[in-house]
Amino acid sequence: MKTITIKDETATGKILHELTLQVANELITVKDIIEARVKAEVEEYNRKAPEKFNGLVQPSEVEQRLNIDRNKRNFKPVDAEKQLYIALQAFQQNGFFVLVDDVQADELDEEVLVTDHTSISFIKLTPLVGG
Structure with missing residues (x-):
């Protein structure tokens, strides 16, 4: 297992959020990185029940309303x-x-060699809303 740290950054380089993930192999694809990130964020949200979903893709407005009162x-x-x-x-x-x-x-199928010094950043250009 390799550990990777993913950063959300603005176009100017300001770090908004960091997430640490475990990946199975040293050689992974960009799709694998996105998939690991999304699944980890959703799993944490569904398990911990925070007020707001802070992930790469935001749930739709309807989903957000359904999730407001987790009790x-x-x-x-x-x-x-x-x-x-x-x-x-x-x-x-x-x-x-x-x-x-x-x-x-x-x-998406571009391969990435994960080392101890690999830096992975996501730069969002538009708000991403799910359906």
């Missing part, structure tokens, strides 16, 4: 697969950029 029986957890689909689509449509060691990754 109600009608709570509907955020769907990780749905969020992943939206995130992958957003990457392909330049909704956000992924920088690996300060170099922009262009393709």
